[in-house]
Amino acid sequence: MRRDITGFSNPLVKRIRSLRDKKHRKRERLFLAEGLRILTEAREEGVIPDILFHATDAQLHPLAIELIDAVDAAGGEVVATTADILSKISGKDNPQTLVGVYPDRTTPLADLDRSAADLWIVAQSLRDPGNLGTILRTGDAVGAGGLILVDECVDPFSVEAVRASMGALFTQKIVQCRWGEFIGWLRSGPGQLIGTSLKTDKDYQQPAYAAPAFLLVGNEAQGLPADYEEACDLLVKIPMLGKADSLNAAVATAVMAYEIRNQFRRGDPAGGQG
Amino acid sequence: MRRDITGFSNPLVKRIRSLRDKKHRKRERLFLAEGLRILTEAREEGVIPDILFHATDAQLHPLAIELIDAVDAAGGEVVATTADILSKISGKDNPQTLVGVYPDRTTPLADLDRSAADLWIVAQSLRDPGNLGTILRTGDAVGAGGLILVDECVDPFSVEAVRASMGALFTQKIVQCRWGEFIGWLRSGPGQLIGTSLKTDKDYQQPAYAAPAFLLVGNEAQGLPADYEEACDLLVKIPMLGKADSLNAAVATAVMAYEIRNQFRRGDPAGGQG
Numbered sequence: 346m347r348r349d350i351t352g353f354s355n356p357l358v359k360r361i362r363s364l365r366d367k368k369h370r371k372r373e374r375l376f377l378a379e380g381l382r383i384l385t386e387a388r389e390e391g392v393i394p395d396i397l398f399h400a401t402d403a404q405l406h407p408l409a410i411e412l413i414d415a416v417d418a419a420g421g422e423v424v425a426t427t428a429d430i431l432s433k434i435s436g437k438d439n440p441q442t443l444v445g446v447y448p449d450r451t452t453p454l455a456d457l458d459r460s461a462a463d464l465w466i467v468a469q470s471l472r473d474p475g476n477l478g479t480i481l482r483t484g485d486a487v488g489a490g491g492l493i494l495v496d497e498c499v500d501p502f503s504v505e506a507v508r509a510s511m512g513a514l515f516t517q518k519i520v521q522c523r524w525g526e527f528i529g530w531l532r533s534g535p536g537q538l539i540g541t542s543l544k545t546d547k548d549y550q551q552p553a554y555a556a557p558a559f560l561l562v563g564n565e566a567q568g569l570p571a572d573y574e575e576a577c578d579l580l581v582k583i584p585m586l587g588k589a590d591s592l593n594a595a596v597a598t599a600v601m602a603y604e605i606r607n608q609f610r611r612g613d614p615a616g617g618q619g
Numbered sequence: 620m621r622r623d624i625t626g627f628s629n630p631l632v633k634r635i636r637s638l639r640d641k642k643h644r645k646r647e648r649l650f651l652a653e654g655l656r657i658l659t660e661a662r663e664e665g666v667i668p669d670i671l672f673h674a675t676d677a678q679l680h681p682l683a684i685e686l687i688d689a690v691d692a693a694g695g696e697v698v699a700t701t702a703d704i705l706s707k708i709s710g711k712d713n714p715q716t717l718v719g720v721y722p723d724r725t726t727p728l729a730d731l732d733r734s735a736a737d738l739w740i741v742a743q744s745l746r747d748p749g750n751l752g753t754i755l756r757t758g759d760a761v762g763a764g765g766l767i768l769v770d771e772c773v774d775p776f777s778v779e780a781v782r783a784s785m786g787a788l789f790t791q792k793i794v795q796c797r798w799g800e801f802i803g804w805l806r807s808g809p810g811q812l813i814g815t816s817l818k819t820d821k822d823y824q825q826p827a828y829a830a831p832a833f834l835l836v837g838n839e840a841q842g843l844p845a846d847y848e849e850a851c852d853l854l855v856k857i858p859m860l861g862k863a864d865s866l867n868a869a870v871a872t873a874v875m876a877y878e879i880r881n882q883f884r885r886g887d888p889a890g891g892q893g
Contacts, residue, residue, distance in 0.1 A: 386862060419852045475749060479867045488860030507869070550881060585763030586880070588660060588790045593753045593783070599870040600877050606860070609825060611776070 349424045353430060361396070361446055362434050367500045374449040376502035377434070378514070380441040381406055386512025387445070388412055394445030398421040400431055403442040405526045412443070417532060436504070447459045449502065450514065452491070454530050461518075462490025463556035466598060467527065467538075467590070469495040469573060470564040477501055478509025479595035480562070483519050487602040491518025493559075495527050528576055539605070540569055540577035540599055543590060549581040562601075565594045603616055621697040627704060631700045635670070635720055636708050638767075641774045647806055648723040650776035651708070652881070654715040660786025662686055663718070668719030670696045674705055677716040686717070710778070723776065725790065726765070728796045728804050735792075736764025737830035738879055740872060741768040741801065741848060743810075744838040751775055752783025753869035756837070758791050761876040765792025769801050773780070802850055805833060812842055813879070814851035815871055817864060823855040828879045836875075 349359060350435070351522060351523075363369040364377050375395070383410050385392070387473040394514050397416045417422050459465070466484050477492075477499055485494055494501060501510075501519050510517075512581060531538060537554065540561045561577060563569035568591075574580055583600055585591060624632060637643040645876050652658060659682050671690045673683060677805070691695050691840050705714040729890065733739065740758050746805070751773055755766055768775065775784075775793050786790075796804075805812060816834045835851060837843035842865075848854055855867060857874055866874070 389862065479870060482863060482867055483870055485861030485863050486857075486859045486866050511863055511865075513861070513863060581878070583760075583883070584880070585760045587759030587787070588663065589756060589785055589787060590787075593756055593775050593868070593869070594758050596753060596757055596870060596873040599866070600873055603857070603874050603877075608859075610858070 347417060347425070350426045350430065353433060355381045357424070358426075358430055358434065361398070364446065365436055365504055367453045367503065369501050370449075370500065370532045375446050376449065376507065377387060377504055378445045378447060379411055379435055379443065379504070380506050381443055383507070383512040384412055384443050387447070387515040388415060392447065392513045392515050393419045393421060394447050396424060396432065396446040397422045398426055398431060398444040400428050400442040401425045402428060411445055437497050442527065450519055451543050452518045452520050454493070454520050455528055457491070457493075457518060457520055459490075459534055459536060459557050462488065462607055463558065465491060465493060465557060465559045466600065466602065467493040467495060467559050467561045468598075469524070469561065469569060470567070471498045471562070471594065472565055473594070474499045474503045474505035474594040475509045476565065476593070478506040478514075481506075481510040481513040481517050483595065483599045483602060486512035487599075489517065489602065491520065493520040493522065493527060495522060495524050506526075524573065537579065538577045539579045539581065539601070540574050541583060541601060542569065542574050542580040543582065545582050547579075547581050549583050549601060549604055552579050552581060554608050555560040556609060558605050560598065560601050560605065562594055562598045620643065621691060624698050624704065627707065629727070631698070632700075632704055632708065632726050635672070638720070639710055641777065643724075644774065644776055649720050650723065650781065651778055652721060652781050653709055653716055653717065653720050653778070655683055656788040657781070658686055658717050658719045661721070661769065661789040662689060664866075666694060666721065667693045668721050670698060670720040672698045672700055672705060672708065672717040672718040674702050675699045676702060681758050683717055692721055714873045726792045726794050728794050728800055729765070730805075730852055731737045731765070731767075731792060731794055732833050733764075733810060734761065735806055737768060737832065737875065737883055738763045739765060739833050740832060740876065741767040741769060741835045741837065742772060742832050743798070743843060744841070745772045745836070745868065746839055747868070748773045748777045748779035749783045750839065750867070750869045752780040752785075752788075754872050755780075755784040755787040755791050756812065757869065757873045757876060759787035760875075761880045763791065763876065765794065767794040767801060769796060769798050769844050796824060798847065813849045813853045813855065813875070814848050815857060815875060816848050816854040817856065819846065819854040819856050821853075823857050823875060823878055826853050828882050830883060834872065834875055834879065836868055836872045
């Protein structure tokens with residue numbers, strides 16, 4: 346279905362705008378993604394928005410026209426609207442000319458097939474949406490299967506996290522659970538739980554990582570709780586040669602994830618440093 | 620000198636608040652850093668603020684008291700003020716209880732001693748202050764000497780960049796210059812210029828990196844200009860196993876920088892993959 350909306354007080358505009366709040370996202374089980382690049386990435390994964398807003402006054406890119414046709418063909422709603430209304434929906438002065446409304450993409454932990462990938466990222470109490478999105482983007486790049494969010498993490502479907510993920514939100518499985526559930530599930534099958542810690546001297550290049558590897562990343566300020574560290578099969582440390590004692594959480598995740606990937610891709614049974 | 624300020628219209632408060640704007644930072648050659656952790660990091664590097672604001676109504680940490688004494692002893696100005704005024708200065712609802720005003724820390728390119736470190740990071744047209752600060756933080760961790768900012772980069776002394784650097788702004792040399800100046804300086808001495816590119820198939824673990832290594836990172840959206848890539852001694856690619864074609868700029872920098880550091884620390888003459 347296609348229609349035009351030009352009024353700010355249109356109920357659909359109000360409803361979609363409310364999806365910028367976590368409370369409304371949770372209630373509606375919907376979220377927003379913006380921009381041709383991310384929406385095209387989603388479509389390449391076979392994910393079509395329920396509702397697609399596009400600017401009437403913009404020259405539409407051929408990929409945008411394909412996307413509009415795909416939404417229409419799938420029975421979704423295509424809304425042509427003004428730049429002002431897109432600005433209102435996205436909360437940005439210079440809005441993207443495409444905004445998609447997608448159903449929540451959380452996978453229940455019980456439905457996660459750990460054999461689908463040799464590497465998974467697990468984040469605990471992550472607070473920053475930019476870090477969360479960047480970790481998803483890194484997960485895609487490094488061939489991880491998905492991101493398991495443990496305890497109270499920032500919402501992966503916030504506009505900031507979706508933007509930072511650059512579309513990886515649509516390629517990575519996303520699970521949200523408590524620590525107890527996660528560890529119970531993990532120990533019900535194969536899996537090496539790998540934590541980074543300041544309390545160990547074991548260099549991150551020393552151990553041999555084993556698939557499926559679960560890389561556990563802690564909160565930006567506190568790191569991992571002591572009992573979570575104790576539950577790990579391996580605790581390792583990225584060398585810090587300067588004055589600071591830690592890396593940004595998304596950076597530490599990437600450095601660890603590429604070390605694990607590098608070991609796996611060269612089939613190294615004894616670890617990078619033997 | 621110590622004094623109390625309680626009035627919002629105090630000229631010093633207005634002047635310091637204006638340092639949130641790049642224009643005023645440039646004119647005054649001063650910038651702001653906030654919070655006990657970052658200010659203590661600076662003091663450990665021997666850098667004391669010209670002016671230190673602290674909250675009168677906060678319980679002062681022993682390190683804050685040491686900092687206040689150090690500023691006083693160095694002839695700086697210590698200002699006790701209200702949380703509201705600190706909020707006005709920092710632009711945050713929950714301000715840190717310490718704000719320091721520091722002189723600009725830019726090093727002229729001609730004064731940079733390349734032999735002081737075996738690894739330097741060079742960023743071109745970087746746009747995001749969080750990325751810039753995170754790259755400084757990574758530079759500290761990986762034992763880089765500093766960050767050379769080429770062309771129009773975001774201001775490294777913005778509040779967001781300083782915050783993301785977590786104090787690394789005080790441990791890393793910071794240079795700002797044009798590409799022509801940089802490449803002229805680089806070729807006047809030893810140095811391997813290493814760029815990441817989508818246009819090469821050379822895996823980033825394949826080459827042998829040589830000190831002093833200059834790791835060149837491009838703009839978040841565009842990457843490096845073609846002629847900058849041509850000027851590199853090595854172009855390499857971080858493997859991308861998913862759907863996306865790039866990593867976040869700070870993440871890519873960290874993955875590259877740790878590969879170079881790992882080669883150097885194991886004294887590997889032939890590169891990670893031989």
